[in-house]
Amino acid sequence: MPAGRVATYGQIAAAAGNPRAARAVVWVLRRRDDLPWHRIVNVGGGVSLRAGDGRERQCALLEAEGIEFGADERIDLSRYGWVAPLGR
DNA sequence: ACCATGACGGTCA
DNA sequence: TTGACCGCCATGG
Numbered sequence: 263m264p265a266g267r268v269a270t271y272g273q274i275a276a277a278a279g280n281p282r283a284a285r286a287v288v289w290v291l292r293r294r295d296d297l298p299w300h301r302i303v304n305v306g307g308g309v310s311l312r313a314g315d316g317r318e319r320q321c322a323l324l325e326a327e328g329i330e331f332g333a334d335e336r337i338d339l340s341r342y343g344w345v346a347p348l349g350r
Numbered sequence: 351a352c353c354a355t356g357a358c359g360g361t362c363a
Numbered sequence: 364t365t366g367a368c369c370g371c372c373a374t375g376g
Binding site: 352353354355356358359360361362363 | 365366367368369370371372373374375376
Binding site: 270284291292299 | 356358360
Protein backbone atom coordinates (compact mmCIF):
# COMPACT_ATOMS: atom_id res chain seq x y z
CA MET A 263 0.00 0.00 0.00
CA PRO A 264 2.02 2.93 -1.29
CA ALA A 265 1.47 6.45 -0.11
CA GLY A 266 -1.03 8.49 -2.01
CA ARG A 267 -3.37 5.54 -2.18
CA VAL A 268 -6.25 4.48 0.01
CA ALA A 269 -7.81 1.11 0.70
CA THR A 270 -11.19 0.03 1.94
CA TYR A 271 -11.74 -2.08 5.04
CA GLY A 272 -13.20 -4.84 2.94
CA GLN A 273 -10.29 -4.71 0.59
CA ILE A 274 -7.83 -5.10 3.42
CA ALA A 275 -9.92 -7.88 4.89
CA ALA A 276 -9.96 -9.57 1.52
CA ALA A 277 -6.20 -9.27 1.29
CA ALA A 278 -6.03 -10.80 4.75
CA GLY A 279 -8.11 -13.72 3.60
CA ASN A 280 -11.60 -12.75 4.76
CA PRO A 281 -13.45 -10.33 2.50
CA ARG A 282 -16.18 -10.06 5.14
CA ALA A 283 -13.83 -9.34 8.03
CA ALA A 284 -14.05 -5.61 7.61
CA ARG A 285 -15.17 -5.46 11.24
CA ALA A 286 -12.04 -7.30 12.24
CA VAL A 287 -10.02 -4.72 10.34
CA VAL A 288 -11.71 -2.03 12.37
CA TRP A 289 -10.81 -3.84 15.51
CA VAL A 290 -7.17 -4.03 14.44
CA LEU A 291 -7.07 -0.34 13.65
CA ARG A 292 -8.43 0.44 17.12
CA ARG A 293 -5.82 -1.81 18.68
CA ARG A 294 -2.86 -0.87 16.51
CA ASP A 295 -1.99 2.74 16.02
CA ASP A 296 1.21 2.01 14.14
CA LEU A 297 -0.65 1.44 10.92
CA PRO A 298 -1.51 3.81 8.05
CA TRP A 299 -5.01 4.15 9.44
CA HIS A 300 -5.48 7.43 7.63
CA ARG A 301 -5.31 5.63 4.29
CA ILE A 302 -8.19 3.39 5.22
CA VAL A 303 -11.64 4.49 4.15
CA ASN A 304 -15.00 2.83 3.68
CA VAL A 305 -16.24 1.26 0.46
CA GLY A 306 -17.66 4.63 -0.54
CA GLY A 307 -14.29 6.29 -0.38
CA GLY A 308 -15.37 8.41 2.54
CA VAL A 309 -13.82 8.75 5.96
CA SER A 310 -15.80 6.71 8.44
CA LEU A 311 -14.44 8.57 11.41
CA ARG A 312 -16.84 11.00 13.00
CA ALA A 313 -16.16 14.68 13.30
CA GLY A 314 -14.26 15.30 16.49
CA ASP A 315 -12.76 11.83 16.56
CA GLY A 316 -10.00 12.44 14.07
CA ARG A 317 -11.83 12.68 10.81
CA GLU A 318 -10.34 16.07 10.06
CA ARG A 319 -6.87 14.77 10.86
CA GLN A 320 -7.28 11.87 8.46
CA CYS A 321 -8.51 14.13 5.69
CA ALA A 322 -5.55 16.41 6.24
CA LEU A 323 -3.11 13.50 6.08
CA LEU A 324 -4.70 12.19 2.92
CA GLU A 325 -4.55 15.53 1.24
CA ALA A 326 -0.96 15.76 2.37
CA GLU A 327 -0.29 12.62 0.34
CA GLY A 328 -1.82 14.14 -2.74
CA ILE A 329 -5.24 12.59 -2.39
CA GLU A 330 -8.04 14.83 -3.49
CA PHE A 331 -11.50 14.81 -1.97
CA GLY A 332 -14.73 15.14 -3.90
CA ALA A 333 -17.68 17.34 -3.13
CA ASP A 334 -18.87 15.08 -0.30
CA GLU A 335 -15.44 14.58 1.26
CA ARG A 336 -15.35 11.53 -0.93
CA ILE A 337 -12.23 9.94 -2.49
CA ASP A 338 -12.24 8.55 -6.00
CA LEU A 339 -11.24 4.96 -5.39
CA SER A 340 -10.89 4.52 -9.12
CA ARG A 341 -8.12 7.01 -8.91
CA TYR A 342 -6.60 6.73 -5.43
CA GLY A 343 -7.84 3.26 -4.60
CA TRP A 344 -5.14 0.81 -3.65
CA VAL A 345 -4.59 -1.71 -6.41
CA ALA A 346 -3.25 -5.17 -6.26
CA PRO A 347 -2.29 -6.51 -2.88
CA LEU A 348 0.11 -8.80 -4.67
CA GLY A 349 3.07 -7.01 -5.64
CA ARG A 350 2.33 -3.45 -5.18
C1' DA B 351 -21.01 -20.26 26.01
C1' DC B 352 -23.45 -15.63 25.53
C1' DC B 353 -23.62 -10.72 25.00
C1' DA B 354 -21.59 -6.30 23.81
C1' DT B 355 -18.41 -3.36 21.11
C1' DG B 356 -16.19 -1.59 16.42
C1' DA B 357 -13.62 3.63 11.86
C1' DC B 358 -17.92 -2.10 7.74
C1' DG B 359 -20.77 -3.98 3.75
C1' DG B 360 -24.81 -5.10 1.46
C1' DT B 361 -29.78 -5.44 1.03
C1' DC B 362 -34.53 -3.80 1.76
C1' DA B 363 -38.26 -0.44 2.67
C1' DT C 364 -31.90 9.36 -1.88
C1' DT C 365 -31.88 8.21 2.87
C1' DG C 366 -32.53 5.41 6.95
C1' DA C 367 -32.75 1.02 9.11
C1' DC C 368 -31.58 -3.87 9.56
C1' DC C 369 -28.97 -7.92 9.26
C1' DG C 370 -24.69 -10.41 8.45
C1' DC C 371 -19.88 -10.53 8.82
C1' DC C 372 -15.13 -11.29 11.83
C1' DA C 373 -12.34 -10.77 16.22
C1' DT C 374 -11.74 -9.54 21.15
C1' DG C 375 -13.21 -8.61 25.96
C1' DG C 376 -16.31 -9.08 30.00
